[in-house]
Amino acid sequence: MRPDFDCVVIGAGLVGAxxxxxxxxxxxxxxxxxxxxxxxxxxxxxxxxxxxSPPSKRFIEVLGVWNL
Structure with missing residues (x-):
């Protein structure tokens, strides 16, 4: 059986992750x-x-991973 996913993200860099x-x-x-x-x-x-950019930094802060 093949697993199903709602979304597929290509690339596990900063943006993809x-x-x-x-x-x-x-x-x-x-x-x-x-x-x-x-x-x-x-x-x-x-x-x-x-x-x-400031909006990108804010996005990462909202995700809760800025200080990791």
Whole structure:
């Protein structure tokens, strides 16, 4: 039997993960599809910077993950 999902999010980066979390909070089932394997251990070693607009920052704050 094939599982059913209400939504499919392509990409598990910052945007995809945040979108999946927001969708899940509406009691919908979500499948996140990512082309790459997740990094092993804590953190990915990726030290790139990130610029967010104030509305994007607020969206992440509303999700409750800004300080993680």
């Amino acid at each position: 945040a979108q999946a979390l927001a969708i899940r909070r509406h009691d919908l089932s979500v499948l996140v599809v990512e082309a790459q394997q997740p990094p092993s251990g804590r953190g990915s070693g990726d030290v790139r910077g990130l610029a967010l």
